[in-house]
Amino acid sequence: MILGELELLQKSLAGDLEAWGEIVRRYKEAVYGVALAILRDRQDAEDAAQEAFIRAYERLNHYDLSRKFSTWMLTVAANVAKNMLRKRRRRDPPAKLHWAPDPAEAVWREEVIRAVREAVWSLPEAYRAPMILRYWHELDLAEISQVLGVRPGTVKTRLHRGRALVRARLAELGVIHDVV
Amino acid sequence: MRGLGALALIAALGLCALGQVQYGPSATPAQVLELLEALAASPAMKWQTRGGLAAAMEDGRLTPQVAYALFLKLQGLSPGDQEAALQVLIEPLQGGYPLDRLFNEALKGLRLSRPWPEVEGVIRLRVRLLKATGQVLERYGLLPQPGMRTDNGERLVLEVAWAVGDHLVAGGSPADTGGMSSLVKTRLARLRERVLPAWLVDPLLQAISPALLSELVGLALDQERR
Amino acid sequence: MMWSRELDEEIREAFAREIEAAGPRLEGLEGRVMARLAARSARPSVWQRIKEGFTMPRWAWVGGVTLALALGFLLGRLMTPSSTPLSAYAQAGTLFAVVDPEAQSVAVVGDFSAWQPIPLSDPDGDGIWTVVLELPPGRYEYAYVVDGNWIGQDPQADEYVRSFGEYSSVRYVGTGGGV
Numbered sequence: 001m002i003l004g005e006l007e008l009l010q011k012s013l014a015g016d017l018e019a020w021g022e023i024v025r026r027y028k029e030a031v032y033g034v035a036l037a038i039l040r041d042r043q044d045a046e047d048a049a050q051e052a053f054i055r056a057y058e059r060l061n062h063y064d065l066s067r068k069f070s071t072w073m074l075t076v077a078a079n080v081a082k083n084m085l086r087k088r089r090r091r092d093p094p095a096k097l098h099w100a101p102d103p104a105e106a107v108w109r110e111e112v113i114r115a116v117r118e119a120v121w122s123l124p125e126a127y128r129a130p131m132i133l134r135y136w137h138e139l140d141l142a143e144i145s146q147v148l149g150v151r152p153g154t155v156k157t158r159l160h161r162g163r164a165l166v167r168a169r170l171a172e173l174g175v176i177h178d179v180v
Numbered sequence: 181m182r183g184l185g186a187l188a189l190i191a192a193l194g195l196c197a198l199g200q201v202q203y204g205p206s207a208t209p210a211q212v213l214e215l216l217e218a219l220a221a222s223p224a225m226k227w228q229t230r231g232g233l234a235a236a237m238e239d240g241r242l243t244p245q246v247a248y249a250l251f252l253k254l255q256g257l258s259p260g261d262q263e264a265a266l267q268v269l270i271e272p273l274q275g276g277y278p279l280d281r282l283f284n285e286a287l288k289g290l291r292l293s294r295p296w297p298e299v300e301g302v303i304r305l306r307v308r309l310l311k312a313t314g315q316v317l318e319r320y321g322l323l324p325q326p327g328m329r330t331d332n333g334e335r336l337v338l339e340v341a342w343a344v345g346d347h348l349v350a351g352g353s354p355a356d357t358g359g360m361s362s363l364v365k366t367r368l369a370r371l372r373e374r375v376l377p378a379w380l381v382d383p384l385l386q387a388i389s390p391a392l393l394s395e396l397v398g399l400a401l402d403q404e405r406r
Numbered sequence: 407m408m409w410s411r412e413l414d415e416e417i418r419e420a421f422a423r424e425i426e427a428a429g430p431r432l433e434g435l436e437g438r439v440m441a442r443l444a445a446r447s448a449r450p451s452v453w454q455r456i457k458e459g460f461t462m463p464r465w466a467w468v469g470g471v472t473l474a475l476a477l478g479f480l481l482g483r484l485m486t487p488s489s490t491p492l493s494a495y496a497q498a499g500t501l502f503a504v505v506d507p508e509a510q511s512v513a514v515v516g517d518f519s520a521w522q523p524i525p526l527s528d529p530d531g532d533g534i535w536t537v538v539l540e541l542p543p544g545r546y547e548y549a550y551v552v553d554g555n556w557i558g559q560d561p562q563a564d565e566y567v568r569s570f571g572e573y574s575s576v577r578y579v580g581t582g583g584g585v
Contacts, residue, residue: 017440017443017444018440020439020440020443021436021437021439021440022436024435024436024439024440025435025436028432028435028436029425029428029432032425032428032431032432033421033425036424036425036428037421042428042431045428046428046431046432046435049432049435050435050438050439050442053435053439054439054442054443057439057443112416113416113419113420113423116416116417116419116420117420117423117424119420120417120420120421121420121424131417131421132421135414135417135418135421136418136421136422136425160507160533161505161507161533163413163414163417163532164505164507164532164533164534165505166413166417167413167532167534168503168505168534168536170413171501171503171534171536172501172503172562176413203518203519203522203524203539245520246520248520249520249521249522250520280517281517283520284517284520284521284547285569287520287521288517288521288547288569288570288574289569289570291515291521292556292570292571292572294570294571298570299570302569302570339545346567346568346569349568349569350567350568350569351568366565367545367565370545370564370565370578371545371578373578373580374543374578374579374580375543375544375545375578375579375580
């Protein structure tokens with residue numbers, strides 16, 4: 001029997017770790033996505049995702065069950081990742097864009113895909129985070145605003161500018177036809 | 181020095197192929213000389229300028245379009261400043277230097293609405309540095325010898341002089357030869373990758389040192405004080 | 407090559423591919439989370455400390471997040487990666503681009519134009535102003551003029567110089583024609 005989200009959350013609240021494990025399974029990619037957008041490092045993003053699920057579980061009694069769980073969960077994830085980013089910046093010099101060996105790299109050889117990937121992932125975090133929430137998580141402005149703790153107007157501007165920066169970079173790399 | 185002059189001429193021809201590109205309205209040497217005549221400067225000053233200007237455009241050290249843009253801007257200065265502007269340009273015009281960058285520097289200052297005396301100060305410093313750089317690099321045997329490929333030698337002088345000038349113009353201390361040295365090396369390395377041949381740049385990259393730059397800056401500033 | 411209208415789908419794909427690639431990495435994450443939670447529940451003191459962390463005053467969280475965002479924005483700007491020459495770009499010339507949705511007029515001035523303005527255009531009104539110039543190999547100094555204001559520090563520049571009290575950007579154009 002497939003349990004509904006609300007039921008899983010109620011069971012989790014009652015201390016059922018198995019139920020929470022199912023929540024993790026359902027949301028792990030989404031949570032990882034937000035963390036990766038903020039941290040731009042796969043290992044750190046995985047650590048942040050794990051930490052976010054632990055914190056969310058521990059704070060579950062603060063969660064209002066009438067609200068959308070995904071938004072709340074992503075908010076926790078974004079906060080954990082930003083906190084980690086802040087610590088990392090205190091500890092390390094600004095990280096350069098670097099990727100661990102990618103098992104899927106072999107199928108990503110086409111120039112456009114690589115160029116878009118580089119353009120998207122080299123955006124400043126302030127643009128990258130709202131963009132992943134919009135494009136991949138498909139959240140609306142209000143939800144993105146809630147997750148990232150910034151005003152909807154700011155989210156709108158960042159989405160616009162983020163896209164514009166990607167386009168400019170692709171134009172520079174010569175992979176967009178209609179440059180001018 | 182005569183050798184250096186000949187070298188400069190050959191190098192200047194190479195320079196034409198290297199970095200000269202102009203967007204915007206075109207201009208002919210004749211139009212530039214017409215603008216010179218229209219300046220509110222003394223006939224003697226204009227006469228002195230005319231020969232150097234015509235020669236510089238003829239041998240490719242100065243793009244007519246750049247000269248035209250500057251002389252057009254000079255029309256807007258006071259008569260005293262127009263006279264002073266020609267005064268400061270005579271030496272580089274007659275000295276065999278590549279001139280586009282120098283003229284462009286003046287154009288930038290005027291574009292930024294800086295008063296002519298400020299622009300003139302920068303131009304004067306750049307000219308002194310060009311002269312001192314040529315002398316020091318020649319003394320250390322860092323310029324291509326006659327008989328070798330020489331088409332980029334003057335470019336080398338220009339780039340070193342310009343990097344040192346950028347340090348000083350931005351407010352850097354003349355005594356900070358360490359900082360200057362690293363700026364010159366970075367710039368040469370960038371040009372080496374893209375514009376200048378390695379065989380020409382590498383000996384200079386090895387030879388550039390705080391001591392050499394100290395000598396160069398000392399020479400330029402001595403000339404300035406004289 | 408692609409068209410601008412395909413951009414949204416490509417961006418979505420870029421995010422999706424990266425997250426899909428994390429599949430093996432996320433394998434068993436739920437098990438690891440459950441194991442950690444089980445271990446924590448046996449050690450209430452640690453749990454308590456973490457709880458305390460979450461009951462920090464709201465102003466402290468807001469301040470922290472704001473600081474992280476501000477730092478992220480600033481460092482993100484500083485971390486703009488340098489250009490990578492691509493043959494397609496080299497053939498196209500050297501691109502000058504400004505992102506400013508509010509601008510009314512944008513031009514580039516530089517030593518390639520005797521510091522005379524060359525207008526940038528934004529035909530589709532998306533705030534990206536561009537012009538492609540064919541520049542032979544060399545070192546070029548330039549700045550943007552946006553609604554009459556001098557913008558000397560282009561994030562795409564190779565270096566900056568400062569004279570007459572203003573910054574200008576510098577690009578090195580290589581033998582292929584690109585930057």
